[in-house]
Amino acid sequence: MRLQVLGCSGAEMPGHNPPALLLEETILLDAGTVTGVLDEKAQGKLRHIFITHAHLDHVRAIPSLADNLILRHGEEPVRVHGLERVLQILQRHLLNDNVWPDFTELPSTDTPVLAYDPMPPNVWKEVDGFRVMAVPVNHSVPACGFVLERGGTVLVYTGDTGPTEAIWKVNGQVNAAVVEVSFPNEMTAMALKTGHLSPELLGGELGKMSTRPERLLITHLKPQYEKEIQNQIGRLGFPSVHYLKEGDIIDL
């Protein structure tokens, strides 16, 4: 399982782009940063986008991607997967023919660029050789994390979340967990208010897992507090912590 980090920041600044992970060559986990870093050929290989929630920093590259893909001819639509409520928000408020065209009807309803594929929570779905499950998490808007499995390798991606429960109850060994930590401990109240984690909250969350993940991959840090957050997570003493960086390629 190869993961390429296209963006992993909790804010946008030069050198810091919003979240998107490329899985193999065909699957995106969130789409905050795509068209600015993948060339046209790589964009053309994308087949599935799994969206954790409809906040702009996780979906903002979908409009520009759709705009590029419309130049292809006669290919299958890119399927956008997520909780039904999340896809409805995208359809009503972003790709709504006002803010941006509805690419589920372009270039025609027979051969659209995009297709929505709602996921019932906590049910496995088979996609391109992977099993993927959407597990609701606790953010300020409807949101889920994803559990992915292929050939016995298990990846957990929380998306944006405050303290939550179900996503930590994955059976068996988790090979890697991509977990958000947005704020330092001094801002734990802000993290709780906005549905995010701080290092001290992360400690409590990982304590809910029956077995710690083999690798802990931290994402979505506010760049202004990067050092502080890393120092505070370091003091928790977890082995195998890695702070995602744009351009990282991680083989699981």
Ligand SMILES: [Zn+2]
């Ligand atoms: Zn969010």
Ligand SMILES: [Zn+2]
């Ligand atoms: Zn976010």
